[in-house]
Amino acid sequence: MSGGGRVLLVEDDPRLGPIVRDVLSASWEVELVTTRVDALEAALHRLFDVLVVDRRLPDGDGLDVVRELRRFRVATPALVLTALGEVRDRVSGLDTGANDYLVKPFDFDELNARLRALTREPVDLGPAYEIGGWSFRPDDHTVHSPYSGRVALTDRESDLLAVLAAEPDRVFSREQLLSAVFEHGEQLGTVDTYVHYLRKKTERDLIATVRGKGYRLGTPA
Incomplete structure (x- = not known):
């Protein structure tokens, strides 16, 4: 791993999930889960630097994962990764508490860049x-x-x-x-x-x- 952190990848596609995990593993420590229930279990009980969450999961919407984590005051940055790319879909994802939204198909370099941005310590957070x-x-x-x-x-x-x-x-x-x-x-x-x-x-x-x-x-x- 080079300069990354811990990523929880929530993706149920049996082909795409392992591919994303393997590519990200060059820079991140990645844990892959495939259901909403397993995602909540992992995020509530283990520490991650960033979450990558697919929307269409076999047991619900990935946005529900983000929503539940924010309800429990888990503030880990979350990137929603999905084929649902309409403006209303992006808005609903961000309003739920996600920090970023990337539409499939995507470029792995862009995904890595967005994850780095989400985990980067800001230089100036402004007034508090x-x-x-x-x-x-x-x-x-x-x-x-x-x-x-x-x-x-x-x-x-x-x-x-x-x-x-x-x-x-x-x-x-x-x-x-x-x-x-x-x-x-x-x-x-x-x-x-x-x-x-x-x-x-x-x-x-x-x-x-x-x-x-x-x-x-x-x-x-």
Whole structure:
């Protein structure tokens, strides 16, 4: 292995899976699994530097693997590798918590480059906001947990938290947050939905509800 790390490869194709494993093994330590259940078992109990996840698995969608890992606050970078290449497919993958998306057929040099990018230590992560025991980096779209490390956020989750973090003592109405973060035509309930998403990925106390007024930044332990 030369300059790589540990990769969990989730691919059920009996021909492609071993080929990808063997090619990546020139630079990475690769563990190959073929089902959603085995992927979750591996990722929850062993340490990996990056995940490569196929979508069409025999026991479910590979995006469910990413979704479940983020629910358990496992922030290992994930690249979704799939034949589903429509824009809506890529968007759904990234919104689920994946960090990158590569469509089949693909070039192995590009796959290796993307894995290196996902595991590379960033030179400058930009400003950080300390929220209780958590650290939020809006430029990197991540929050860092005092318990389990890096948690990836979607663009909208990050933008919403950035508005609250910029003025931590201010109570924002739902209307103000809707206007500041979301596209014209979105409903007020969208704000509540994304507050729920952020709380689910982090802690409920990260965002405080001010009854009858709206939301403000919280004070999690």
